[in-house]
Amino acid sequence: MYEYFDKIGKFMKDNKKSNKKNEFLYICDCHYGAQPVSRIDDYNSSILHKLDINLKLAQVKNIPLLIGGDLFDTPKISIHKLMDIFYLFNLYRDVEIIINRGNHSHDGHPKSSPLTMLDIAFENVIISDNNPFVCIDDMNIVLAPNETNPLLFENFINENMKYNILMTHHIIVEKPIPFEHYLIEEFKTNFDYVLLADYHLQQGIIVKDNTTFISPGALARRKNITSDIERIPSYVYFKDGVVKIETLDVVKNVFVEKVQDEKQDTSIIDNVKKMIELVDLDINSKSINDAIDIFAEKMKTDKKLINYIKERMGEL
Ligand SMILES: [Mn+2]
Known part of the structure; x- marks a missing residue:
């Protein structure tokens, strides 16, 4: 740098x-x-x-x-x-x-x-x-x-x-x-x-x-x-x-139609919320990164996978 x-x-x-x-x-x-x-x-x-x-x-x-x-x-x-x-x-x-x-x-x-x-x-x-x-x-x-x-x-x-x-x-x-x-x-x-x-x-x-x-x-x-x-x-x-x-004057509809089930909001934020509920976290006192760490520990998740998720989150 x-x-x-x-x-x-x-x-x-x-x-x-x-x-x-x-x-x-x-x-x-x-x-x-x-x-x-x-x-x-x-x-x-x-x-x-x-x-x-x-x-x-x-x-x-x-x-x-x-x-x-x-x-x-x-x-x-x-x-x-x-x-x-x-x-x-x-x-x-x-x-x-x-x-x-x-x-x-x-x-x-x-x-x-x-x-x-x-x-x-x-x-x-x-x-x-x-x-x-x-x-x-x-x-x-x-x-x-x-x-x-x-x-x-x-x-x-x-x-x-x-x-x-x-x-x-x-x-x-x-x-x-x-x-x-x-x-x-x-x-x-x-x-x-x-x-x-x-x-x-x-x-x-x-x-x-x-x-x-x-x-x-x-x-x-x-x-x-x-x-x-x-x-x-x-x-x-x-x-x-x-x-x-x-x-830009481009085609507007470029995605395949979602099937009915997928029309529910499945945004990352909602998934993270569900994840937090699952491990009974106090959401107000934790950052998303802390929450993921606690989740990973409780669920015994592979560290490599957790690092991968964290890296990808920063790219959204
Ligand atoms: Mn980008």
């Missing part, structure tokens, strides 16, 4: 030029390479299509595309799928693409991942591994990948720039959720804009003090759960301080 902060950022364009556009598109959580069984269409073709729409729009407008992490669903992707996304990126070598590294279980480790391969193969791709910030026109875009603490980037604020924008891949939410998170209310920052990712639900545009938090929600719809069924994939269009969340 300290090594990360020692890296030197990138100045993309001559900042002295007069016609500064100060525009970008932003998407996040594309999860390319997943294999959801509940989709009626080809999930990965759909992700490529949504990426294609955004890349084309960025190309036409001649503005950068920002991808806020979890571009990939898994670092163990097939060569076949990798070739498809390389083929797509190859069509847009004239678009600046700035990518944050999301969770390591999705985007992989810098030394061995499809994201690193994209970085090596495409000069127009800039990833957070090598660049703490990218300056384009009058915008200072600071990259806070998942492995970092998003509150430790204040030193990268550049007062000479009109817009200081922090691109995060952390769960930063308006209302508390049962997973590790940062509350917007408590998120002390002097950045003008904070781009949100990781949490897949769309929270929209939230203004707190002098900071605008922007949450378009995940581009991917992997799970046959209410939040994914109802969410229309969206992107952010930023133009000189005006922020819009636009929906």
